[in-house]
Amino acid sequence: MSVEPAVADPPRRHSRIDYWRIGWIWLALTILLVLFSIWVPTRLMGPPASPTMRAVESTMRVFSIAASPVAALVWAVAIYSLIRWKSKGRPTEDGPAVRGYGPVTITWAAVSTVLCVFLLIWGLAEMTSVTSAAEASNPLVVNVTGQQWVWTFSYPDEGNVESDQLYLPLNRPVVFHVTSKDVIHSFWVVQMGIKVDANPGVTTKTSVTPDKLGTFDVRCAELCGLRHADMETAAHVVNPADFTTWIAQNGGHT
């Protein structure tokens, strides 16, 4: 049993209308995806509590918008081919013997390279700005200790105040010195968009400037055994005066 290899007359006259229709589907999908990109991911991530998280959310938005026309094009052609070129049951003839079309391939590769370079430059710029902003002078130093399955914090420059919850003053850069007593944990302040592993035997650093009052989530992001899911605590961002009060209440000094 085999299909007779009938050579189809390439339906040239349909091509132009195919391009237009695909163009419309592509445009509609692109608009939908761009709207989705602007609203949905950042809404799910919640309001940012630091410039770092704001940068991450704008990255999510920009990358999604940049990817929208690409995804829309792939899906538009796929959907259109299912509508326009679907054969009812087994095809009785072959399609046109097109083995490739250099200009399309080259354009495709070139556009994706340009997009890729754009993503890279964006990412590097963002990375530099996020790190340099946090390397400001006079940061608050917080020692973060991960251990199975509790986070503990201490403030070495404030008289070694210790706490099971994180208290941070508003708008002051903070540097976290993160380490672990046992296995690998990952220190994650969710709404501030910062994360660094807590490794035994070494100290890793991350920094952020909280710019929103409120209580945020500190989670462990690296599976660390039995109670990994419960390795959570709260990060309170308070006014500087309240922070000073809190330090004093816990026997420290600023």
Added chain:
Amino acid sequence: MTAAVISQPAQPHQPAAAGGGLMRRLNVGTAVAGGVILGLIGWLVAHSLLQDDDHGSDQVVLVTLTCWAVGFMIGIGAFNGPIGWALGRDLRREDELFLAGKDQGISRYFRFTTDHKVVGIQYLVVTMVLFALGGTLAMLIRTNLISPHSHFLNPQTYNAIVGLHGLIMIVATIIMVTGPFGNFIMPIMIGARDMAFPRLNALSLWLIVAAIPTLLSAAVLGGIPTGWVGYAPLADQAPPGMDSYSVFIIIFAVSSAVAGANITTTVLTMRARGMSWNRTPIFVYGTVASVGLAIPAFPMFMASQILLQVDRTQGGQFFVASGGGSPWLYANLFWLMGHPEVYVILIPALAALMELTPVFSRKPLFSFNAAVISIAGIVGLSVMVWAHHMYASGWAPDLNGPFMLTTEMISVPTGLLFLVILGTVWRGRVWTTVPMMATYAMLWNFIIGGVTGIYLSDVPADYALHGSMFVTAHFHYTLMGAGLTGAIGALAYWFPKMTGRMMNERAGYISFWLVQIGFNVTFMGMFAVGLAGQPRRVVTYAHLFATGNLVSTIGAYTIGIGMLVLLYAVISSWRHGDRAPANPWGGKTLEWTVPNPIPLENFEVMPVVTSDFYGYGEEPSTGADGEDAREPVHAGAPAGPAAAVVAAAPVEGEL
């Protein structure tokens, strides 16, 4: 069996080979017996000698599991050949035919059989068993996560199930295309009578079978608390279930090295006459790329487990910071395997879809060269991106930029693969069979998997998303949405050739829609909770994530039902499906030129290839080399000499 199939002249008579009689009595039953007996001996010896220090129980487990695996391989007959050769004896021709499974009916599937078609079917069954196991575990995980207060699993059981699910699924996806189709279809596709090393082929399969019980033994040895990555030093601390993990990985790495050497050699040396590289089907490229990438990758994983076993059983300090070791050493070794591995999984699945898309579009593969170049590009880049899994680890912050560069560069060759498929369906005659629907599902899912991968390649965005459910959803979109979907497409496509029967189409469609809709529901829910900040691998979670998790669980059950329908379709069609013609889809590659059932050595007369296999819509050539004035454009089949030969071939063998 006629003499025509055995093309070599009869060999001179030799005395009976060592174990020639014994060989005929070995099967999976003797293998299990061998494994249990040697395992028990190992346990007794180790238990009496090694019990008395901190590492005693780990040493006992290591010895016992190793003995099980060795006993199993002895019992299946894996060592008969090497021992025979060591004693200066070789197999007689009838022994070789016995090894190839001649005239053995169903029992050849339970033996150390060298016929690549038998090995392919064995791989298919092993893959399905692994997916059934891993899928069941996934259902348990999702049931537990249906609400933050389900208390369906305690945290220990939950962690163990998460680790086993991950590892079983990774192994299943690694072998799901190159195992069944790389072994069964690929040699026929290149016009070979078997693999280059038929015994290594059987060895690679049976090593996996021997290894699976060692992994499952973790369940009764305290579980794997580390997830599938086995991160040290949590792995140093873990119960003896971790030793099961190590032994499994070490055996699996050997198996993949054996399979890789075998498939690579086969493709390099055994392609039919005339099958130059530009006539070699894209699926063959995909298979070689996959196993070729596995060859350097898996030794890394094996090395990490050997070091881990030194830590766990001998008091080593490779990953113990207080002893001068480094957890980052483990993470690096792991991801040196772990990132190439995702392309070990993806490339052959995508290549299978690229192979079948021309058949169901009735058009040549669009830009064959671009497809080959992008596969090569992905292979090259994929060994240079591993540390994107370690942006947040603190290991080498200065390297984050370079790794971001290499990672984002992968999107260029990957994007070209989309173009290849889109260009192929463009103005084609699209026949929406289940395999072709799999191509469309892949286009949908892999775009989502790819775009979310770009967020994760960006260093600051990864700081926010690393270790969250977002990552879990992302790699399920790639490995399951693109990889497994491709494998299901490949199964539906080659099912008639492998089983001689057509797969139930209705059940195929029902399963397709259930799985794809369930899949998107599950992992869209998971993206949502990941963005909102739910960590991976947690047994319970904040109330904020409850809705997303409920949605995910409903989606997961839908996948489960869809997979059961697929299982039904496969089993029932295999047993009672309509007899398949030799070429039900009108494909042009060589596997469609051999009759159903396929003769023991595939081709009575070796095919000669005069063009590539994508000549849809082109003038049929006259076939034989050089007779055509133009550059030969048509495949050796169906108009080539092979077709003529095959048409006359006797129908033999059974399934």
Added chain:
Amino acid sequence: MIVGGVAAVAITGFVLSTAGATPGLLKATVNGTADTAQGQLPHAFLNLATYPDSEAGEHGADGGAHPDWVSYGPTSNFEVPAHSLVTITIDQYDGGETITNPFFAKVRGTVDGTMTVDGKTMTEADPDAIGHTFTIHALPTNQDPLFVSVPLPAVSDDAPEVEGTDYPAPHVVTFSFITGGKGEYVWNCEFPCGDGYYAKFGGPMSTQGYMSGNINVV
């Protein structure tokens, strides 16, 4: 087939082995009310103990699978009333040594930040002689925050066994805390006491029913 069979057996065995380990529930007994900073609240009591082995707790007299593992007793699953003063008394029979994180040598989150050890009021224990800790924590977003951590001083290694028992005289540690609304909390020991495991946090430390369990506020 074989693989499937082995798998089925393994999974069944696993589920059974963990199901069999599900510990019993110990409910706090409410006895009268107490005056607290938050007004008059019901007063609930729990009596626990820590042992150098697991022969006295929920694992039965033979100690179950790991008789030599340290354990809490009589069980590891507790239930206490919401909006109440909870007083827990722990008989600490086990020895100990230096704690890795001195944070947990201090009393945290109890009423007045104190505990009593053998009748003496203390705010911290000697970090070089800690036996275990009793540390309650949980997901803070799901329920009222509750973080309580109490160090249990070690019994000295040369203390003589009390006649008729296998153990020396215990330190009796008492502390109280006030519960908020209903919630599901976990507790575990933060003194690494899983000897023979990396960071001494494996074995009993990483297995529910020894040095970790649940505490539900109802």
